[in-house]
Amino acid sequence: MTSNWEIVIGLEIHAQLATKSKIFSGASTAYGGEPNTQACLVDLGYPGTLPVLNQQAIEMAIRFGLAVDAEISSRSVFARKNYFYPDLPKGYQISQLDLPIVVGGNMSILDGDGNEKIIGITRAHLEEDAGKSVHEGLDGLSGIDLNRAGTPLLEIVSEPEMSSAKEAVAYMRKIHSIVRYLEISDGNMQEGSFRCDANVSIKRFDQKELGTRAELKNLNSFKFIEKAINHEVMRQIEIIEDGGEVKQETRLYDSDLDETRPMRSKEEANDYRYFPDPDLLPVIIDETYIAYIKETLPxxxxxxxxxxxxxxxxxxxxxxxxxxxxxxxxxxxxxxxxxxxxxxxxxxxxxxxxxxxxxxxxxxxxxxxxxxxxxxxxxxxxxxxxxxxxxxxxxxxxxxxxxxxxxxxxxxxGLVQITDDSEIETIIDQVIENNPSQLAEYIGGKDRLFGFFVGQVMKETKGKANPKKVNEILKKKLI
Amino acid sequence: MSLNKEQIKYLAILSRMDIQDSETKDVVDKLSRIVEFVDQLQAVSTEGTEPMAHPLEQGQRLRIDKVTEDNQREKIQLNANETNNGMYLVPKVID
Structure with missing residues (x-):
């Protein structure tokens, strides 16, 4: 069924950077703290507070950029991405749009046939993570924990150049491996430090333009990514082959049901009205600094x-x-x-x-x-x-x-191997003597009984006889 | 350029503002005047000028990666309407 269709996949990977403090405040980023004990006034967007950028987050982003042969922007700009959600206290996420810190780059993977394939990286930009919501056991209300709000993220955006779920997983594994080599992220997927969204579309092989894509959100294990993409591809093929049209939408993968379904909210107001954050100046990075970081790459x-x-x-x-x-x-x-x-x-x-x-x-x-x-x-x-x-x-x-x-x-x-020729010979002699009928059959032409004798010797020595010597000596004895 | 009613309604949704029908005309007029002012700026030729991200001609100052904030939850949550086990409670949101 899939053979008539070309699959096109692009990934947006979010890697939490392993800084001690947040990207714009001095609150701790340690995982697993009591709710809201690591969310300070800056993270909460209190009036009168200002973000101050964490130098380590910049350095980590540069390390990544250098590792994937990207260009490091000498000037990059933070922008506000505006939307309302309870886990986003300021009403906007500080991110980067037009001038990200890392531009371009590439990553080589092995494709399904074991051949090298280069996947282009479009960009990687810095942004802050949001908080977490809990919906269970709160009497119809949602609980908000803002400890994660303000944790630095590096969003790594690939070109739509992967053509199977397996390639997408191979690419994601490579990026995972790189961020851990660089020690810029712990890559812990259970804790959500490394997660991805996948843009999936299909088109006929002779078709030039890309098909309409669906975005699969928050895939946080290699197994789920593969399953979710495969499922989504089949869903789109069925729609188009039945004469329908794929809708551009965001879908969530449900690992229990092994299916994707559309996200209910957030759709109507997908208009983020980005603009440069007036609280932050452009980040200027000079060549000397980049050269210094390059020296320290593993x-x-x-x-x-x-x-x-x-x-x-x-x-x-x-x-x-x-x-x-x-x-x-x-x-x-x-x-x-x-x-x-x-x-x-x-x-x-x-x-x-x-x-x-x-x-x-x-x-x-x-x-x-x-x-x-x-x-x-x-x-x-x-x-x-x-x-x-x-x-x-x-x-x-x-x-x-x-x-x-x-x-x-x-x-x-007492496991020392018996390598002494005379000792092995004695045992072999005994085995031959104890098995006269097998010996007769062997001499009569039943060659495969050779293995029987080897087995008996090994049994006799509890596997300790040197197998090579047993074979050699047996061969001589049985001629 | 002037704005129309539909645009104002859309902006109200995006910015979570409750604008009554009776107020809409007034808001349309006032916001349109701001947009018209921006239109005047558009008349200036900016060819060859690099877009400015900030009026200060400086680079961003950076801070050392160090935890400097301690737990102030108790004080901060005095401002919250409702909490449970340290979490802020809000009307149910789920995707």
Missing amino acids: ELPNAKQQRFIETYSLKISDAEILTATKQLADFYEAVEKIANTESQITANWVIGDYTAALNRDDLEISDAKLSATDLAGLLNKIADQTISGKIAKEVFEAMWIGEGNAEMIIESK
Whole structure:
């Protein structure tokens, strides 16, 4: 059904900036405080107060702009976006319209076929967040908590250049990864520090102009974005194929019902009457400042990924996984430095057993008991053939729950690999002697019984015999 | 340019103002005069002039990112009509 249609998606991502204080006041931005304990007179729009811009918010916006190869405006202007809503005390949101701080830029993603695709970034501007409303349990009233009002946001607007829900998710993940590398946002989606609106439209492949778009609001998980966009695309296709027309409107995604529905209010008065905020002067940024910030940028995910591929000869997909967060990339490199296993084997352990254990226990790297040195110690026991890869998994689990380092666990559980030829030979001789009928069948031409003998030897040694040696010696014995 | 009644009604909705029918004509007249004054300004040629965002020829001063405000909820909420568990209560709004 979708094959006749080209899907066009643009994203507006809101990243809460990780400043300590608000964008225009000295109130705290810490998450989870008692309602309205972090909303000061400036945030509440009291008469006689004036906004004073937070220098850190400017610096963070510039860091982002430099990281996506954008132009940093030497002069940018704050404007008032006027609308009435109880969570917006001043009756306007301070935002940027004509002269945003970050202009242009681009981000490379992998498309559905694994090819590189460049997504254009239109702009990124600074603005203040609104408060929060609570509608439940208040006897038909709404409760307003203004702690979030005035928290700095960077709104990152993409070009409409994504052509599937998967691409939109890939782009959003890349931006998420970048803001965390830059340490300008904690990217916490549950707490709403990183959320997005998606503009979705469809058109026939031979059609030049874009179709009418619907805006999907407040998507706050990667899973929901993909589902919401896919759902919206199908809805629009059905409308047009039935001869109807898509209406330009704002829709909310309902994750319980897996559907989008139109927002009821806000529509009639979608006229924000922007004008330059007379309380704020233009922000002037000079070249020296930009150059100074450029110096402090960390290695970014794409550069790191490329370096991992070149330095460690990793698969592209593995390098991408390892560099998705700086924490995981740093962990891998710390292990890689000490471990004598091949880089790809080390990567397999970090991406496989280690990440699986983190996910299973819902832990961050910083919270895990098993350190990079610990894991490298374990891998070195594989490298020097003290244990097999299979036994290593058992040791790993014991290390994970804090039973000690690899050496101690191998020792106490008696897991040292048997590599001594004569010892293995003795065991093989015994296995052959104990299974005369299988031996006869094998000699009679039933080759696959070779595996049976290997299995018996491993069983006899509780998996500790060096598999390579078992194979070698068995082959000689069974000729 | 002068404004008409419909525009005034629309502006009243946007600015949440309750303008009675009996007042509309007066508001139309007065606001139109302001718009006409702006029209006079439009007559000046501004070609080649960069739009000004603020009359002061200065850049914005910045503050250090530091928490300087402490909790004043109790005092501030003396001004609120109704609160519950620290939240301001308002007529139900939901999207």
